[in-house]
Amino acid sequence: MSGIVTILYAILIMIYIAMGAAIVFHMLHYKINRHASMIMFFIYAIGGSLLLLSNFILFNSVNWYQIASNFRF
Amino acid sequence: MYEEFHFPGQRENENIILFLRRHWFIFLKRLLLIIAAIMALVFIYFAFSALNHNFAESEFHNLLLFGESLATLFVWNFFFILWLDFYLDAWIVTNERIINIAQRGFFNRDISELKLTKIQDVTSEIIGVIPTLLNYGNIYVQTAGKEERFTFYQIPNPNYVKNVIVELQEKERQSEEKELGSFVRGEP
Numbered sequence: 001m002s003g004i005v006t007i008l009y010a011i012l013i014m015i016y017i018a019m020g021a022a023i024v025f026h027m028l029h030y031k032i033n034r035h036a037s038m039i040m041f042f043i044y045a046i047g048g049s050l051l052l053l054s055n056f057i058l059f060n061s062v063n064w065y066q067i068a069s070n071f072r073f
Numbered sequence: 074m075y076e077e078f079h080f081p082g083q084r085e086n087e088n089i090i091l092f093l094r095r096h097w098f099i100f101l102k103r104l105l106l107i108i109a110a111i112m113a114l115v116f117i118y119f120a121f122s123a124l125n126h127n128f129a130e131s132e133f134h135n136l137l138l139f140g141e142s143l144a145t146l147f148v149w150n151f152f153f154i155l156w157l158d159f160y161l162d163a164w165i166v167t168n169e170r171i172i173n174i175a176q177r178g179f180f181n182r183d184i185s186e187l188k189l190t191k192i193q194d195v196t197s198e199i200i201g202v203i204p205t206l207l208n209y210g211n212i213y214v215q216t217a218g219k220e221e222r223f224t225f226y227q228i229p230n231p232n233y234v235k236n237v238i239v240e241l242q243e244k245e246r247q248s249e250e251k252e253l254g255s256f257v258r259g260e261p
Contacts, residue, residue: 012143016146016147016150019147019150019154020150022179022180023150023153023154023157026157026161026176026179027153027157030161030182032078032080032160032161032163032174033078036160037160040153040156040160044149044153047149048146048149048150051142051145051146051149052146054142055139055142055143055145055146058135058138058139058142059139061135061138061139062132062135062136062139063132063135066132067132067133067136070132
């Protein structure tokens with residue numbers, strides 16, 4: 001059960017990171033206003049990393065075995 | 074005024090006269106989706122807590138927090154996608170031409186330009202109560218070419234922008250006529 005959850009979680013995180021990479025590419029590649037795009041890039045990168053870290057901590061704090069037992073898996 | 078702005082294909086002596094994006098209210102309207110998503114996440118948490126008083130001690134509490142955190146990750150991305158769509162959509166009026174940069178989602182970008190001398194007619198329109206109060210609307214630039222119209226969507230101060238384009242077009246036309254006149258007369 002835990003293995004399946006981990007794989008599903010990894011897929012979701014990969015989708016998130018792929019979207020993030022596309023966002024960063026658009027921010028830094030099209031330099032209409034370098035100052036504005038750099039500020040937004042730092043906000044995005046710092047905020048995104050903190051959210052990802054907290055999400056990973058919460059993923060590990062969930063008792064997946066207990067939850068699967070409750071659902072009779 | 075626009076020294077910090079750059080666009081692809083900018084020429085050496087080309088000065089940016091106007092740099093336009095959609096009105097901030099358009100971005101705010103899109104931002105309401107993000108605010109609604111955040112409010113929904115908060116509501117779901119409090120709804121579960123209110124329905125089950127021991128919810129904070131149950132194993133589902135962490136599961137809900139994890140789910141909400143995962144949703145927040147994607148809401149965070151969605152906000153920046155909306156911002157990029159707003160930020161990368163631009164209309165630039167220079168002393169030589171008008172450039173329209175249209176960003177449609179990821180990896181889909183259209184850049185079209187129009188020489189000021191090709192302009193035949195410029196029309197501005199403000200339709201609706203909110204656009205009238207906030208002074209934003211569309212500008213249609215009629216060209217001599219096959220493409221009927223060059224459109225600026227939901228830009229601030231459309232009447233002022235229209236006047237600037239007409240003035241620039243008149244200046245550019247006069248300077249072109251002067252150059253042609255000197256050429257015909259054989260002046261250096």
